[in-house]
Amino acid sequence: MVYINGQYLDDENALLNVTDMSLQRSYAVFDFFRTINGLPLFLNDHLDRFYASAAEMFLPVAIKREALKQVIHTMILQDGRPEIGIRITLTGGLSPDGYQPATPNLIIQSKPVVVASEANYAKSIRVLSRQHQRELPHIKTINYLMAVWLQPWLLAMGADDVLYCNNGLVTETPRSNVFMVTTDNKLITPNQNMLRGVTRKNVLQMAAQIMPVEERDISLEELSGAAEIFISSTTKRIMPVVALDGKLIGNGKPGQVTDQLYNLFRQLETESLNQVIQ
Amino acid sequence: MVYINGQYLDDENALLNVTDMSLQRSYAVFDFFRTINGLPLFLNDHLDRFYASAAEMFLPVAIKREALKQVIHTMILQDGRPEIGIRITLTGGLSPDGYQPATPNLIIQSKPVVVASEANYAKSIRVLSRQHQRELPHIKTINYLMAVWLQPWLLAMGADDVLYCNNGLVTETPRSNVFMVTTDNKLITPNQNMLRGVTRKNVLQMAAQIMPVEERDISLEELSGAAEIFISSTTKRIMPVVALDGKLIGNGKPGQVTDQLYNLFRQLETESLNQVIQ
Numbered sequence: 427m428v429y430i431n432g433q434y435l436d437d438e439n440a441l442l443n444v445t446d447m448s449l450q451r452s453y454a455v456f457d458f459f460r461t462i463n464g465l466p467l468f469l470n471d472h473l474d475r476f477y478a479s480a481a482e483m484f485l486p487v488a489i490k491r492e493a494l495k496q497v498i499h500t501m502i503l504q505d506g507r508p509e510i511g512i513r514i515t516l517t518g519g520l521s522p523d524g525y526q527p528a529t530p531n532l533i534i535q536s537k538p539v540v541v542a543s544e545a546n547y548a549k550s551i552r553v554l555s556r557q558h559q560r561e562l563p564h565i566k567t568i569n570y571l572m573a574v575w576l577q578p579w580l581l582a583m584g585a586d587d588v589l590y591c592n593n594g595l596v597t598e599t600p601r602s603n604v605f606m607v608t609t610d611n612k613l614i615t616p617n618q619n620m621l622r623g624v625t626r627k628n629v630l631q632m633a634a635q636i637m638p639v640e641e642r643d644i645s646l647e648e649l650s651g652a653a654e655i656f657i658s659s660t661t662k663r664i665m666p667v668v669a670l671d672g673k674l675i676g677n678g679k680p681g682q683v684t685d686q687l688y689n690l691f692r693q694l695e696t697e698s699l700n701q702v703i704q
Numbered sequence: 705m706v707y708i709n710g711q712y713l714d715d716e717n718a719l720l721n722v723t724d725m726s727l728q729r730s731y732a733v734f735d736f737f738r739t740i741n742g743l744p745l746f747l748n749d750h751l752d753r754f755y756a757s758a759a760e761m762f763l764p765v766a767i768k769r770e771a772l773k774q775v776i777h778t779m780i781l782q783d784g785r786p787e788i789g790i791r792i793t794l795t796g797g798l799s800p801d802g803y804q805p806a807t808p809n810l811i812i813q814s815k816p817v818v819v820a821s822e823a824n825y826a827k828s829i830r831v832l833s834r835q836h837q838r839e840l841p842h843i844k845t846i847n848y849l850m851a852v853w854l855q856p857w858l859l860a861m862g863a864d865d866v867l868y869c870n871n872g873l874v875t876e877t878p879r880s881n882v883f884m885v886t887t888d889n890k891l892i893t894p895n896q897n898m899l900r901g902v903t904r905k906n907v908l909q910m911a912a913q914i915m916p917v918e919e920r921d922i923s924l925e926e927l928s929g930a931a932e933i934f935i936s937s938t939t940k941r942i943m944p945v946v947a948l949d950g951k952l953i954g955n956g957k958p959g960q961v962t963d964q965l966y967n968l969f970r971q972l973e974t975e976s977l978n979q980v981i982q
Contacts (some may be wrong), residue, residue: 428722430722432717437721437723438721440718440722440723441719441720441722441801442719442721442722442727443715443716443718443720444706444708444718444720444793444811444813445715445718445813446718446725446727447852448727449720449724449726449727449732449795449811449846450732450846451847451848451849451851452730452732452845452846452847452848452849452854453848453849453852453853454727454730483853484853484856495834511800515722517727517729518852521819524791524815525852526846526852526855527852533722533725533727535722537802540801558839561836561839561849561850562849562850562853565822567730567849568727568728568729568730569729569730569847570729570730570731570803571729571730571839571840571845571847572839572840573729574725574729574731574796574803574804574805575761575840576760577804578762617898638726660707670775701883
């Protein structure tokens with residue numbers, strides 16, 4: 427189901443005019459969260475970021491936070507499936523000249539979501555580093571041009587994901603944040619030139635209860651010598667990285683600290699579920 | 705009027721499903737040309753680039769070149785206005801998972817076009833430099849995120865356009881190529897990290913008849929000492945740049961060489977008009 431500017435529509439009727447600034451100039455922001463048992467996960471964090479992204483892009487959001495929650499509540503009920511993904515997109519609107527933003531269009535989609543399984547976790551992922559700095563990285567825009575463009579390359583290289591680096595410093599993967607566990611058992615994650623993930627935030631808070639945590643620059647070289655590496659995202663939760671540029675990390679299997687954080691995160695998920703309307 | 709995948713539609717009925725990869729991940733390419741007296745300008749150059757952009761993005765174009773020309777011919781006739789802009793967009797299609805490209809959607813829009821007037825030429829433009837490298841700069845993608853995002857800044861600064869630089873080397877403005885005339889009367893334009901404009905190509909060919917022409921790196925410092933600067937694009941033709949980062953270029957008025965090239969280009973335009981279907 428799709429909500430567009432106040433109307434609830436079937437997927438096939440969820441249409442937007444081609445003069446929209448998303449299609450004309452890729453000018454739009456979004457956010458994405460999932461539900462468990464019909465309850466949204468980390469909803470307030472996602473709404474905080476959505477409104478912040480809109481403001482950073484000079485796009486007014488016509489709907490207030492509580493009314494937006496009501497729409498989300500309605501969509502989850504109407505959809506009926508207990509585990510779905512909800513994407514909220516705000517575009518630059520229908521531009522008369524195809525360059526100046528106009529009145530934003532608000533689009534909310536509910537759709538099936540594929541979440542990493544225990545088997546995916548056990549299999550873990552292999553990543554390749556690549557020099558690339560996303561534009562406006564702190565804003566969750568729709569720009570995944572490079573990420574989608576790199577997919578044939580990743581497939582050809584037999585890798586699962588690309589790790590972006592900016593002048594030798596690790597930043598993020600296209601849809602996840604990256605973490606390393608040092609040999610002396612600290613958790614470290616980059617703190618600039620990347621998107622501040624909601625899962626990242628919650629992993630950091632959670633991990634700080636059990637180990638030292640640092641947000642700071644990480645060079646590719648330092649990462650390569652990590653005891654453990656993992657990435658975090660809404661659909662991957664915590665996903666071990668067992669090879670970087672062809673070099674095995676640790677013994678090539680998920681590490682002990684990653685296992686521990688993963689188990690804690692699964693508990694946190696369950697504890698964090700709130701009714702949308704309270 | 706808008707053509708979408710074989711159908712000719714009124715503007716208000718030109719709709720695309722929100723699962724299109726353009727809206728989901730800004731994955732799409734386009735090209736844009738204009739007509740004079742109902743005849744397209746530099747059509748073959750634009751079609752060359754359109755098919756090249758599509759191939760670089762791994763997007764198959766279902767329609768062959770001659771059939772595409774027939775559609776363009778029909779659209780120009782149906783539109784009826786002698787001077788219009790035609791935009792051809794090819795998107796990543798309706799993606800089931802919002803990340804993998806699917807069957808591309810082809811969208812062709814005819815719309816009013818505002819071309820720089822003699823008065824605009826005389827007024828000329830003032831530009832500000834800024835460090836920014838576009839992703840995949842050789843492909844004409846829909847990504848103008850940074851350009852649109854910078855508009856409030858340009859307005860606040862009283863500048864007309866931004867000049868992107870990559871580590872001290874000049875590349876392009878968001879929608880134009882940049883040229884300098886040296887004090888010893890050479891024409892120079894960058895040759896990497898930018899889009900190869902159709903107007904750029906035709907200006908270079910034309911200028912080579914009357915003066916030395918070089919395609920090579922230009923530092924911001926070198927540009928700042930230019931005798932004359934101009935930018936080129938489909939809607940601006942040749943547009944003098946009379947101030948760079950607040951410093952006047954030449955005497956702050958369009959230069960003699962720029963005037964000469966502009967006049968030659970206006971002639972070239974008239975001579976270059978061809979019937980779409982020959």
